[in-house]
Amino acid sequence: MNKIIAMVRKELIDAARDKRSVMAGLYYAIGTPLIMCGLFMVLIGQLTSPDDLKISITNPDKAPDLVRFLSNKGITQGEAGAKDLKAIELIISPDYAKQMNQGKGAEITIVADNSEEKLQNSIRRLEKQLQAYSAEMGSLRLIARGIDPRVVQPLKVNVHDQATTDSKGGMILGIAIFTMIYSVFISGMNLAIDTSAGERERNSLALLLSHPLTTRQLVLSKIIAVGLFALLGLVLILLVSKVAYTFVPWQELGFSVSITSEFMALMLLVGIPVALMAACLQLFVSFMAKTFKEAQSYLTMVLFVPLALSMAASYNIAPDILQWLPVSGQQQALMDFIKGKDMNMLQLLVSTLGTLAIALVLAFGMEKSLKSEKVVFGL
Amino acid sequence: MRYSMTHRKSHNASARFAIKRSENRWLKGTQGHKLLGLSALMLAICSSVTWASDNAVNPIPPTNTCYVEGVSDRLNCGFVTVPENPNKPDGEQIQVHYVVLPAVKNVNHEEALLAIAGGPGQSAIDNAASFDSMLNKVRQQRDILLIDQRGTGRSNVLNCDAGPQSPLSFDDDNVDTLAEAQKCRDQFPDTDVTQYGSLNAVKDFEAVRAHLGYKKLHLYGISYGTRMAQLYMRLYPEHLATVTLDGIVPMQQSVLEIGSAIERGFDLLFKDCQETAACHAEFPELKAEFDQVVARLTEGPVMEQVHDPVTGEKSLLTLTRAKFYGAIRMALYQTNVRALVPHAIHQAAKENYQPLLGLYALTTDGAGMAMGMHASVVCGEDIHRITPAMREQAKTSYVGKTMLESLEASCSVWKVPPVDASFSEPIKSDIPTLLLSGEIDPATPPSWGELAMEKLTNAKHFVAPYATHGVAYQSCANNLVAELVRTGSVKDLDGECLKKDVRRSFYLNASSVEPLATEDATHSSKDKPSTGAKE
Helix, strand or coil, X not given: CHHHHHHHHHHHHHHHHCHHHHHHHXXXXXXXXXXXXXXXXXXXXXXXXXXXXXXXXXXXXXXXXXHHHHHHCCEEECCCCCCCEEXXXXXXXXXXXXXXXXXXXXCEEEECCCCCHHHHHHHHHHHHHHXXXXXXXXXXXXXXXXXXXXXXXXXXXCXXXXXXXXXXXXXXXXXXXXXXXXXXXXXXXXXXXXXXXXXXXXXXXXXXXXXXXXHHHHHHHHHHHHHHHHHHXXXXXXXXXXXXXXXXXXXXXXXXXXXXXXXXXHHHHHHHHHHHHHHHHHHXXXXXXXXXXXXXXXXXXXXXXXXXXXXXXXXXXXXXXXXXXXXXXXXXXXXXXXXXXXXXXXXXXXXXXXXXXXXXXXXXXXXXXXXXXXXXXXX | CCCCHHHHHHHHHHHHHHHHHCCCHHHCCCCCHHHHHHHEEEECEECCCCCCCCCCCCCCCCCCEEEECCEEEEEEEEEEEEECCCCCXXXXXXXXXXXXXXXXXXXXXXXXXXXXXXXXXXXXXXXHHHHHHHCHHHHCCCEEEEECCCCCCCCCCCCCCCCCCCCCCCCCCCCCHHHHHHHHHCCCCCCCHHHCCHHHHHHHXXXXXXXXXXXXXXXXXECHHHHHHHHHHHHCHHHEEEEXXXXXXXXXXXXXXHHHHHHHHHHHHHHHHHHCHHHHHHCCCHXXXXXXXXXXXXXXXXXXXXXXXXXCCEEEEEECHHHHHHHHHHHCCCHHHHCCHHHHHHHHHCCCCHHHHHHHHHHCCHHHCCHHHHHHHHHHHCHHHCCHHHHHHHHCCHHHHHHHHHHHHHHHHHCCCCXXXXXXXXXXXCCCEEEEEECCCCCCCHHHHHHHHCCEXXXXXXXXCCCCCCHHHCCCHHHHHHHHHHXXXXXXXXXXXXXXXXXXXXXXXXXXXXXXXXXXXXXXXXCCCCCCXXX
């Protein structure tokens, strides 16, 4: 045991010496939430319709009542060339009053590009208000004819939305959890390469093995060191996320995203087996590679698998089987937790055991392979 | 059924509230119409005519999660149990139900906004949808708390079932008011109706606040709800952060004085039409036509075969003076319905009662008012404040007179002891308070707001020139409420946006508000002198 601890210390000191390459992984943990929040802040500002929506209205004098109605809802005629003028034109037909008086549909045309994401909300808002005006007028016309407007609303649809303000942000949270799981993999990666392929390249691996250590002790200590780094990355990203996410005005989109302490604790707990597996996987692949460079290329390819699993779960596009697999199973459980749903404990257990099993197999594989000279000397 | 005029007034106000925003009860054509037509005070909101649908009161189970009509979100519901009579803590117990609309992103778990409904007698929970949309910005950061005041909605509602008469054929000019009131009283024999006044209700509100653990409340009171808010300011100022009073009933004022406010509302309508070119061109003799219809109806109700507004079946319409006044009065609560009134009067003068029938149908459900509770409040807090001078004044107007008579009849049955004289003292407070009045409000005129300001040292009063009853529902004032809640101060509130011209054009016929092109030159809707908002 003491030997393992000594080895882990050695690995960590080694890691600390090569600050640049190892910190590269940790930068990810700090930077990602910040960049995401920054992006969302900009996005929310662009996607939500401004309080005061300025559009171009042609022939406003043909429908003064409608124009005043819209302005009460914050939709007004903007000045041509003004910066906040949206590219939406509302054309009121010159025959508006005549059509209205005859009880025919009075023509209104909206000219806008519906594929323009920044405009979609504003267009929808304008359409909704025109509908509201039309419905109101329709009701009053019925009243003027002695008919209760209720009769033209045969269906009364009640919606009981089961979402909570937290679960409405599910998509965002899915991505947030994805970045956290990603950080587990990415944070320890450089260290894993350095301590395996790197060590071999520096010819210190053989030296290590000549010490009175078993291969198992060596492998275990390397796994622990890399796993610790992965968890360090996770802790960092959790802390940064907790702070950063509160600054985004999510409520403007109608939901909230908050990283609670309970979630952080659960994420850490769930993250431990994932970190172990990530460490084993990265070390195993690196040992298999002949050079540092080769290890980097292989790892990038291999890491795609767990990340694809995680991403599939976060976008909810995955078949149900994914909920039982390593990584995606844990991701699913975390998403359920943050949405306030009941977690499927069995699924979490199965995917966690699967994760540990893979880690174990890889660790044994490494232990075995390090007994072969081919691997130790990279032949 | 018909209580008193006063009642009516209240009712009306209530109804107004509802009309403006909520989608509910306006159109429900069942009982209560008699009351509504004339007897309720209507210090309340009216539901939106346009999308009106009827609102059954669904009992909310005492679980934590529930849904209410018109709001799709999951809400938190519950109740506190309080003694019916606070002086008999071991006596009869009643449940006071509440609903919390949870904040989207709660920035302060120790605060909530309590929205208080009008009436007296409207259920706040039934109006959840309209409160939700109006207070949308507040809810982004704070919980909205709605409480069914004792005697309303789900909290031991004191409803008066009008019985099977059809609201169309019923002759409400010849009703034995006393007998109707007694019949209503008999519907809840085990209830001590003297316990359903505002003072006990404020204690209930405070109990709910303590139960939910909020340290501070922001208040939004509409119409009669402003009386509740003012009492809260008087009794529990330490638990209030800010207060908004919208459509203000000052403590010094008996709601029975609504008669003159209603008259004022009618006069403003005639004036508005006269000053609007298109309306004046179409209805040059509007006031004369109105008087003509009233004179006709004074001789006796008009009986006519009509199609029932809801069922479409042939039915008898007994158009009484009371129904005529009631329908128009209620229409004045909402700017969009108000726009139809000149046309309705004009057609009635020409003996076409269809538009009037349409307007009347809107009023027949009593705006969801619990008339028993209504009587408990008005009989204890307002009727004793009527002076002989006010009685004389009331007699000059038909609405004022009917309301008073009807209310006196109910109160003789209700037998609620009058509140202490100190009840009518103005509120003295330095809590940041926003007061909102609508210039064309037919229930609570801006002068009432001034009265409420008397001893408020940290308050601002804005008058929205184009708003009726319930300013926050029909202007940018709801943003002012949100700002007040956010900043906790009235200092930076600016009522400039209230001056935006949001008038609705009058209907010139049964189809259009826009004059034909030939009339364009004369039509101008911008010639009305605007009344600036003042602080």
